[in-house]
Amino acid sequence: MELSELTVREFANLLGSDAPAPGGGSAAALAGSLGAALSAMVSALTLGRKKYADVQELAQEGFERASALKEDFLTAMEKDTVVFNSFSAAMAMPKESPEEKAARAAAMQAALRLCIESPLRMMELSFEAVSLTDRLMGKTNANALSDLGVSALMLGAAVQGAWLNVLINLGSLKDEAAAANYRSKGEQLLKDTLALSNSVYTRVEQAL
Helix, strand or coil, rough: CCCCHHCCHHHHHHHHCCCCCCCCHHHHHHHHHHHHHHHHHHHHHHHHHCCHHHHHHHHHHHHHHHHHHHHHHHHHHHHHHHHHHHHHHHHHCCCCCHHHHHHHHHHHHHHHHHHHHHHHHHHHHHHHHHHHHHHCCCCCCCCCHHHHHHHHHHHHHHHHHHEEEEEEHHHCCHHHHHHHHHHHHHHHHHHHHHHHHHHHHHHHHCCC
16 A cells, blocks of 8 residues: 555554654655645635635646645655665675675665655755745735645755755765765755745744
């Protein structure tokens, strides 16, 4: 069964068990999915309301895009566990002969790249989602303003959680040029996403 098909309690219990996966990466992706879902909800609560007749196009776009991002995050949640398991499988490869050691090392490095690229993708989704939340600010149902603040918080947590999962794998990557590229990309996504997340949260708090 996929993680997204578990009940909330089942997922929390699995996360809290001694199973190494799902872990922080999947939790970060779930946070992102919840953040996107809240933006979808706020958009849905704006659609069809006469008071917001002049922003119906934005509300429709917000609902559709946020709903898609919610699903993208759930896909990323599943992938995080898959790539972790691929790395574990590489580590379990035989290492008796020089040939086996070389094959194992190559498989581990390939799996490491996946373990870095998966949370980097979560960071991209986080930035896209919080950018959407920012666009919805002040143009959607005012009664759900606090929900946009929570959306921003969830997406900020998602990008930070994903970044930690990038960092924990980055140090083991032997390709220094690739590692530097991954680091540069991640640092920029972290900076840009947190700036928007903090901005949205602050504006929501001040408006309430």
